[in-house]
Amino acid sequence: MRGGDTSGGPVPDPYRRDVLGLAAKGALAGIAGAVLGPPGSRARAAAASRTHFRALVIGSGFGGSVAALRLGRAGVDTLVVERGREWPVLPARPVFGSSTRVTSTMFWFRRTTRWPGMLPVPVTPAPGVMELSEERNLDIACGAAVGGGSVVYTGVTIAPPRSCFERLYPRGLPYDEFAGRWFPAVRAMLRASPMPEDVYGSAPFAHSRLWDRQLANARMTTRPADSTFDWQVVRRELAHTLPPSATIGESDFGCGNGAKRDLTRTYLPAALATGHVQLRALHEVRSVGRRRDGTYSVVVRRLSEDGAALGTTEYTCEMLFLAAGTLNTNRLLVAAREEGRLPDLPATIGTGFGDNGDQGNLRSQPLEPIGPAQGSPCASTAFFPTGFGLPLRVENWLLSGYAGLPATATFAVTADTDHRGTFRYDPATRRVVLADWTREKSAAAARAVLAFSTRVIEANPGSLPVTVNNLHPFTGHPVGGCVIGSSTDLEGRVKGCKGLYVVDGSLLPGSVGGANPSLTIAALAERALAGIVAAGG
Structure with a gap:
């Protein structure tokens, strides 16, 4: 059954006082304009021409947005x-495409779509909202937008269980500290909350209620999942006063009607409002390194909205924060080490990568009414520390693009301590690739979710005894490569490189520990920035 929420509700955040008002004033461009000055003004021109900053943050996802706010609040x-x-x-x-309405805005410079459940069709290469990298034996998905992965994730905001956290993370990161301070602070900033009962009881969430009922029949207890969806916008969809997005399962590539409360409505406007932070979009970092004067060099390719290259710019800074996401932070740092631009980087950079045990699973339920649509916000979750080979978290998911089929979908992650991969530099192509991932490294998680689904089917007569997992290994939650306590200290400082920090998912030890990564990434970044600001670096 769907039990009470034990994750803890949002608590007041002392840094949050102006976020709601700023986010309500308009798009980030409007706030940035207020900070930089009006278009055409001398102040704006001078600000836009600057190339040296005390601190530079690569990426505006969960880690980067936290870093921007805390640095800005510290006057950096x-x-x-x-x-x-x-x-x-x-x-x-509509702003974004979807599995049923393919557009060039969906993928980051791809010529053919590639996504679970989506047929491959040609698209025009463009700076779309999702990068899908076909690494060896693993597809890796990551966001490519102002707001990073928060634009394309499905809002689930949950913490890893204590048992998994304490087994995976260094002892110097006490779980009680995270549970008592950092997780609540992030939830408050993101305004995360469980799905309200009126939304849960609506027609687009019949699949959620069926999922909960089937697990209850198998004597499994589900709990509401904290989410960053804006329930008022979802209600407007249900009332037909807004075009549908969240209620028809269109969220993998963004919700253009504002149904998803991403970082552009929380951390980022607060960061820009400090007056100490600038944000430059369509700036793709091509390399990082260190100059003879000791400052860091960041070379970017400037892009137009249609993807045309507008030129390159070199920025310099004293403090460099890598928050480009696990895939791209590893690409930048491994290349910088191997090409001699940051030769002192630890040998451990690029190691300890994991796919977080990501698995999708489908069960056919031909006798159960699902309805014509499946809403995308996740209503419920359950965690099983034992019984399936690995600690397993399952979440109520949806069939994107196939909503009318009589079936329910489950998204699952595991807490796997064993299966890891390595990013390596290929001198022939001058590219960094995931070099040693095998299908067997994803197999233990697949077996765990299949065992779970089999048990649910056995408890629900009329279900077809067939389950389907991903056709090829896939992760939307890549983590690791710059593991905290190994490549960095416990506040993200890269060992042996003063002024260089990592604050994104690559800090995580190859697995979140039975949870989605967004809350843990942001909490680690909050803790790291508190220490960095207090110490002055």
Whole structure:
């Protein structure tokens, strides 16, 4: 059954006082304009021409947005560079594509779509909202937008269980500290909350209620999942006063009507409002290194909204924060070490990568009414520390693009301590690739979710005794490569490289520990920045 929420509700955040008002004033471009000055003004021109900053943050996802806010609040002159576009909220018309309405805005410079459940079709290469990298034996997905992965994730905001956290993370990161301070602080900033009962009881969430009922029949207890969806916007969809997005399962590539409360409505406007932070979108970092004067060099390729290259710019800074996401932080740092631009980087950089045990699973339920649509916000979750080979978390998911089929979907992650991969530099192509991932490294998680699904089917007569997992290994939660306590200290400082920090998912030890990564990434970044600001570096 769907039990009570034990994750803890949002608590007041002392840094949050102006976030709601700022986010309500308009798009980030408007806030940035207020900080930089009006278009055409001398102040704006001078600000836009600057290339040296005290601190530079690469990426505007969960780690980068936290870093930007905390640096800005500390009065540190900071630039955030983001490769992706800033996407507007346009309630009257679609902004993003979906599995049933393919557009060039969906993928980061791909010629053919590639996504679970989506047929491959040609698309025009463009700076779309999702990068899908076909690494050896593993597809890796990551966001490419102002707001990073928060634009394309499905809002689930949950913490890893204590048992998994304490087994995976260094002892110097006490779980009680995270549970008592950092997790609540992030939840408050993100305004995470469980799905309200009226939304849960609506037609688009019949699949959620069926999922909960089937697990209850198998004597499994589900709990509401904290989410960052804006329930007022979802209610407007249900009332037909907004075009549908979340209620028809269109969220993998963004919700253009504002149904998803991403970082452009929380951390980022608060960071820009400090007056100490600039944000430059469509700035794709091509390399990082260190100059003879000791400052860090960041070379970016400037892009137009249609993907045309507008030239390159070199920025310099004293403090460099890598928050480009696990895939791209590893690409940048491994290449910098092997090409001699950061030769002192630890040999451990690029190691300890994991796919977080990501698995999708489908069960066919031909006798159960599902309805014509499946809403995308996740209503419920359950965690099983034992019984399936690995500690397993399952979440109520949806069939994107196939909502009318009589079936329910489950998204699952595991707490796997064993299966890891390595990013290596290929001198022939001058590319960094995931070199040693095998299908067997994803197999233990697949077996765990299949065993779970089999048990649910056995408890629900009329279910077809067939389950389907991903056709090829896939992760939307890549983590590791710059593991905290190994490649960095416990506050993200890269060992042996003063002024260089990692604050994104690559800090995580190859597995979140039975949870989605967003809350843990942001909590680690909050803790890291508190220590860095207090110590002055």
